């Protein structure tokens with residue numbers, strides 16, 4: 001068995017506060033309280049947690065620090081295409097400078113489409129994977145299940161998981177791309193979307209047993225769709 005992958009967390013956003021009632025324009029951190037436990041459940045060790053605002057210098061410094069000591073960096077926020085989205089900008093500059101290789105720049109799924117991944121050549125000579133999750137809490141947790149969990153299996157030397165299937169309890173509309181939908185099993189063993197599944201909400205995920213994958217055209221009553229069970 002391989003050693004536990006060392007994971008560095010980079011939580012970004014000027015507006016994120018860690019305690020208390022958020023003032024207008026502020027938001028309480030949804031990731032710090034849960035990601036360490038999720039990574040422990042996946043078999044990883046948290047090597048460091050960096051909290052930074054949106055300033056590029058801070059993001060660069062945090063990435064440099066985490067690269068020295070981690071196998072995997074997982075960041076939250078800053079994945080958009082605007083100038084203020086410093087995580088994507090920092091990653092793009094590293095690729096342009098030959099210090100990193102882009103693995104993918106976007107995903108054809110909702111929520112979570114701005115997720116991207118790259119691999120750094122760290123000064124230590126090690127390769128460090130960076131998976132950048134969006135700031136919206138459900139989008140980030142969906143991308144964690146779809147991308148980060150399989151990556152961790154790879155780092156642990158485990159085989160890719162087999163995709164399960166679930167039968168939807170009733171028709172579910174599609175979207176512009178595949179929809180990844182928090183869902184719970186009903187008494188007959190069929191899967192129904194939980195309530196509170198906006199990409200900024202975690203309520204529907206908290207009540208879910210798994211994520212079902214709804215094709216762009218939607219799923220009909222009783223249709224079998226891919227199913228990803230949740231690791232917690």
Ligand SMILES: Nc1nc2c(c(=O)[nH]1)N[C@H]1C(S)=C(S)[C@@H](COP(=O)(O)OP(=O)(O)OC[C@H]3O[C@@H](n4cnc5c(N)ncnc54)[C@H](O)[C@@H]3O)O[C@H]1N2
Pocket residue numbers: 011012013015016027028029030031032076077078079080081085111112113114133134135136137139199
């Ligand atoms: N022009 C476009 N704008 C946006 C698009 C697009 O396709 N074109 N996609 C939207 C989608 S979808 C998402 S998701 C977000 C991704 O944006 P970022 O990764 O840059 O995330 P932020 O702007 O930093 O934050 C988004 C949202 O999440 C809140 N947040 C951030 N960190 C935390 C935290 N630790 N705890 C709780 N909430 C957090 C943040 O306050 C924002 O409300 O881009 C859209 N825009």
Ligand code: MOO
Pocket residue numbers: 110111112113114134136139199200
């Ligand atoms: O994907 Mo955003 O990733 O819908 O909240």
